[in-house]
Amino acid sequence: MPFSTPFAPTSQELGSCVECGLCLPACPTFRMTGLETASPRGRLTAMSAVLAGRPIDAAFEEMMNGCLQCKACETVCPAFVPFGRVMEGAKAEIAVARNSLPSRLRRLILGKGLASRSVVKLATAAAAVLQKTGTAFLIPKGLRPGFRGLRPLSIWSSSRVGQSSPPLGEDEASGRGTVGLLVGCVTDPWFGSVNEAATRLLNKAGYVVITPADQSCCGALAAHDGAAKDASRLAAQNAGAFEAMDTLVVTSAGCSAHMKQYGHWTEGGEYIAKKVHDITELVADAIGKGWLPTMAETLEPVAIQDPCHLRHAQRIVDEPRRVVQAAGFKPIEIDPVGTCCGAAGVYSVLQPESSNRLGVQKADQVRAAGPTTVASANPGCEMQLRQHLGEDYRIVHPIELYAEAIGILGRADQ
Ligand code: SF4
Ligand code: SF4
Numbered sequence: 001m002p003f004s005t006p007f008a009p010t011s012q013e014l015g016s017c018v019e020c021g022l023c024l025p026a027c028p029t030f031r032m033t034g035l036e037t038a039s040p041r042g043r044l045t046a047m048s049a050v051l052a053g054r055p056i057d058a059a060f061e062e063m064m065n066g067c068l069q070c071k072a073c074e075t076v077c078p079a080f081v082p083f084g085r086v087m088e089g090a091k092a093e094i095a096v097a098r099n100s101l102p103s104r105l106r107r108l109i110l111g112k113g114l115a116s117r118s119v120v121k122l123a124t125a126a127a128a129v130l131q132k133t134g135t136a137f138l139i140p141k142g143l144r145p146g147f148r149g150l151r152p153l154s155i156w157s158s159s160r161v162g163q164s165s166p167p168l169g170e171d172e173a174s175g176r177g178t179v180g181l182l183v184g185c186v187t188d189p190w191f192g193s194v195n196e197a198a199t200r201l202l203n204k205a206g207y208v209v210i211t212p213a214d215q216s217c218c219g220a221l222a223a224h225d226g227a228a229k230d231a232s233r234l235a236a237q238n239a240g241a242f243e244a245m246d247t248l249v250v251t252s253a254g255c256s257a258h259m260k261q262y263g264h265w266t267e268g269g270e271y272i273a274k275k276v277h278d279i280t281e282l283v284a285d286a287i288g289k290g291w292l293p294t295m296a297e298t299l300e301p302v303a304i305q306d307p308c309h310l311r312h313a314q315r316i317v318d319e320p321r322r323v324v325q326a327a328g329f330k331p332i333e334i335d336p337v338g339t340c341c342g343a344a345g346v347y348s349v350l351q352p353e354s355s356n357r358l359g360v361q362k363a364d365q366v367r368a369a370g371p372t373t374v375a376s377a378n379p380g381c382e383m384q385l386r387q388h389l390g391e392d393y394r395i396v397h398p399i400e401l402y403a404e405a406i407g408i409l410g411r412a413d414q
């Protein structure tokens with residue numbers, strides 16, 4: 001069966017590849033295997049073959065599932081091939097053409113389960129009990145590595161949804177506008193202090209922060225795994241929830257990257273996409289304008305890990321470094337090209353061997369650089385780093401480090 005859904009890669013998108021091969025050295029899966037079929041160019045060629053009428057078979061599915069969707073190929077592509085978009089289209093096609101029971105269940109969890117606060121709350125409570133009782137051996141083997149990367153969870157997790165908080169102190173009347181905060185599906189219960197830091201920092205910078213009650217999961221994981229209809233539905237829901245906001249801020253790099261692509265996912269989605277900012281952008285901007293303070297410099301080093309969805313998908317590189325520096329720390333580079341850490345949404349579950357190799361490589365980069373604190377702006381990367389670095393390392397969002405340094409957040413990640 002060739003392509004059949006409205007999400008399919010188009011001939012225009014695929015035809016924009018000039019087959020130069022410049023993306024090959026940037027691609028982690030090509031570097032690990034040396035195989036053209038595990039490269040961006042090879043994957044595009046396979047998609048073009050399906051577009052020309054070749055059926056979607058097991059080999060095609062395997063090629064596409066091997067991709068991390070890290071977009072490192074987009075960063076170096078001279079022809080601006082929208083690789084992330086076409087890969088999401090290919091995944092939507094695979095979901096229709098090769099609809100096995102395990103993949104259907106997975107998409108049900110990603111497309112519907114994550115969008116349900118009750119389901120996420122229940123799963124969080126169960127995971128917290130396993131953490132507290134030391135019974136992680138009860139969970140399926142494939143989920144155990146990710147489980148090790150979690151922060152300590154609370155059985156009774158609270159939510160920031162449906163709240164509004166005013167500017168703080170002298171900035172109370174500054175009228176810098178209203179920022180809508182996407183709390184995220186798992187960021188809310190699992191990384192609550194990141195959302196707490198974002199709210200307090202934006203309030204201190206003079207913004208009103210609102211978390212609309214009718215928001216939902218951003219849909220990134222659904223989109224990456226081919227649950228395209230669910231991804232469209234979630235994009236439409238969030239577009240409605242945040243329509244009245246001046247600005248929309250997101251604390252997970254994977255989610256902010258996806259929401260900047262809402263134009264592809266829902267009618268009129270460009271309107272919301274233009275308002276989306278990753279939190280590192282807004283905090284760095286507020287520091288630059290003097291709305292937030294800059295602390296005295298220390299020599300304490302902090303390693304910077306660039307999430308692919310910050311560095312490659314949004315081309316945000318300087319902002320996390322500026323935030324860490326303004327917190328008084330010395331940002332330390334670990335990887336000049338930003339190779340994927342191997343977390344990549346559900347990739348660590350689907351492709352554990354490749355994910356593990358990349359996780360070990362990233363942990364080695366951190367160890368070689370020296371610092372025992374790592375700043376990472378994406379929950380999935382944070383979990384992957386913690387899993388591979390162990391308890392002697394602290395992995396934390398750059399804005400948490402900054403909020404702690406200026407005294408508006410206690411240490412909440414451990
Ligand atoms: S995706 Fe871009 S960089 Fe890679 S082969 Fe095609 S045109 Fe060249
Ligand atoms: S998205 Fe990442 S893993 Fe996939 S082809 Fe591009 S560089 Fe390779």
